[in-house]
Amino acid sequence: MLRHVDPRTPSVAPRTAERVGAVLRRAIEDGLLDGGLPVAGFVDVEGVRRSVGELHAAFDGVPDVLHTFAAKASSLVPVLRLLAGLGMGCEVASPGELRLAREAGFAPGRIVLDSPAKTWDEIAEALDLGIALNADNLAELDRIDALRPEGCASVVGLRVNPQVGGGAIGAMSTATPTSKFGVALRDPGSRERVVEAFVRRPWLTRLHAHVGSQGCPLELIAEGIAETYRLAEEINAAAGRQQVTSLDIGGGLPVNFSDDETRPTFRDYTAALRAAAPGLFDGRYGLVTEFGRSILAKNGFIAARVEYAKEAGGRRIAVTHAGAQTATRTVLMPGSWPLRVGAFDAAGRPKDGPQVAQDVAGPCCFAGDVVAEDRELPLLDEGDHVVLYDTGAYYFSTPWAYNSLPRVGVHGFAVGADGGVRLTVVRDAQTLDEIAAESGARHRDGLAGLA
Structure with missing residues (x-):
C-alpha cells in the first residue's frame, strides 16, 4: 500500500x-x-540502469519473461535506445510510438502493440512486421481474422478487464466495471464468449490484463492478474490443449513521490503475484510486463x-x-x-x-x-x-x-x-x-x- x-x-x-x-x-x-x-x-543514466537491473532481478528464475517499457512514459528515442540496450522490449499504443520504438532499434518481436482504437492499417502493419499485438475487444479479433496472413509471426493476444475495481485515482484505474479497456469479464456472457473466441482461433495464444497504475495497491493489481491466470487455465481446459502460452500482465507499479525511497519495489510486486497466483511463475506460461513510470x-x-x-x-x-x-x-x-x-x-x-x-x-x-x-x-x-x-x-x-x-x-x-x-x-x-x-x-x- x-x-x-x-x-x-x-x-x-x-x-x-x-x-x-x-x-x-x-x-x-x-x-x-x-x-x-x-x-x-x-x-539519470545510471539510475535507469539500476532500475532495469532491479526489475530483471525481481523476476530472476522465471524461465520466459519479456520486460517491455511503456513508450508513453518516455517517448524519447535516446531513452528508448538506452532501454533496448539493457535488454528491454517496448510496449507501444499508437503509430507514433511504434515509429519511435523502431527508430530506437527494438526488434519487431520485442515490440507489443496495445491500443483500444487500432485502425485496420495499424493492425495490418503490425501483422506484416511480426509485431505482437493485444486485441482490445472481440470486434478487433474479427479484423485480425480478415487481415492475418498465413504464417504470420505476430503473437496475438486479447485484453480482458477482470473488473476487480479501482484505486485511489480513477483516471489511472483500468479494471473498473465500466473501464474502456478490454473485454469486461464479469458482464453477463462475456467470459463464455472469450473462451469460445480462443477455442475457435488456435493462433490466439496470449491473454492480456492491466489493472492500473498510480494509486492502485499491489493487492488489487495482483488480484486482477490472478483472475487472468485463472481464465487462461479455463481456456486451456476448454481447448483440450495449452492454447494460451503467455500472459501479458501489464505494468502499473505505483511510485512513491514522497521521499527518495523506492516503494513498493519490483520484488514487492512479484511477492504479491506469487501469493495471489502461485502457478504464475512455474514456467507453463511466458510472461510479458509493461512497466513505465516505475522505471523512470x-x-x-x-x-x-x-x-x-x-x-x-x-x-x-x-x-x-x-x-x-x-x-x-x-x-x-x-x-x-x-x-x-x-x-x-x-x-x-x-x-x-x-x-x-x-x-x-x-x-x-x-x-x-x-x-x-x-x-x-x-x-x-x-x-x-x-x-x-x-x-x-x-x-x-x-x-x-x-x-x-x-x-x-x-x-x-x-x-x-x-x-x-x-x-x-x-x-x-x-x-x-x-x-x-x-x-x-x-x-x-x-x-x-x-x-
Whole structure:
C-alpha cells in the first residue's frame, strides 16, 4: 500500500540534493540553463540502469519473461535506445510510438502493440512486421481474422478487464466495471464468449490484463492478474490443449513521490503475484510486463529558473518556467500528483536558511498553473532555480503545448566516482521557428484564400 505523506513536508536526502546540484551546476556552466533556456529536463543514466537491473532481478528464475517499457512514459528515442540496450522490449499504443520504438532499434518481436482504437492499417502493419499485438475487444479479433496472413509471426493476444475495481485515482484505474479497456469479464456472457473466441482461433495464444497504475495497491493489481491466470487455465481446459502460452500482465507499479525511497519495489510486486497466483511463475506460461513510470520516475528531474519572486495576499510566489506545460498532471490534479520541490541558488547550489511557506508557479496564462502551493522551502528569489524531483517519466518527455510554450530541452547525465558530471543531449529545446511551422505557418494564407 502507498503511504500518505503530507506534501508540505517532503523528504529529500542531502546527498540527493547535492548530486542534483552538481548536475545543475554543470548545466549552468555549459549554458544549458541560461537566459534563453530557462528550463530543462534531466535523465539519470545510471539510475535507469539500476532500475532495469532491479526489475530483471525481481523476476530472476522465471524461465520466459519479456520486460517491455511503456513508450508513453518516455517517448524519447535516446531513452528508448538506452532501454533496448539493457535488454528491454517496448510496449507501444499508437503509430507514433511504434515509429519511435523502431527508430530506437527494438526488434519487431520485442515490440507489443496495445491500443483500444487500432485502425485496420495499424493492425495490418503490425501483422506484416511480426509485431505482437493485444486485441482490445472481440470486434478487433474479427479484423485480425480478415487481415492475418498465413504464417504470420505476430503473437496475438486479447485484453480482458477482470473488473476487480479501482484505486485511489480513477483516471489511472483500468479494471473498473465500466473501464474502456478490454473485454469486461464479469458482464453477463462475456467470459463464455472469450473462451469460445480462443477455442475457435488456435493462433490466439496470449491473454492480456492491466489493472492500473498510480494509486492502485499491489493487492488489487495482483488480484486482477490472478483472475487472468485463472481464465487462461479455463481456456486451456476448454481447448483440450495449452492454447494460451503467455500472459501479458501489464505494468502499473505505483511510485512513491514522497521521499527518495523506492516503494513498493519490483520484488514487492512479484511477492504479491506469487501469493495471489502461485502457478504464475512455474514456467507453463511466458510472461510479458509493461512497466513505465516505475522505471523512470525517480531517474529524472526538471530544473527551472525563478524569473520573479513576489507577494500576493500575504503569500510569497516564485514564478518559474516549469508549470503546466511540463508538469501537467501535478498542476491539474495536485492532490493525486504532488511533487517534491528543491530550492537552489543562481549558481546551482542547494539553498538553506529558514523554511518559508510559498507558492511555486509556472509560466502558463491561467491562475491554476501552480506546481506547489503553500510549500515550505528556503526563500526563493529572482535568479534562483527550482528542481521538480521524480519527473523522469511523463513530465518533460510529453509536454503540453499550452500558450505555444516550447518543448523543453532534455539532457542525460552520469556522475563519476570523483563527482564529475557528464552531460549529453537527449532532445533539443524546441525553437520558435519549429513552433511556427508546427502551427501551420506554411499555410498561413489558406483560410484567407477561401474567402
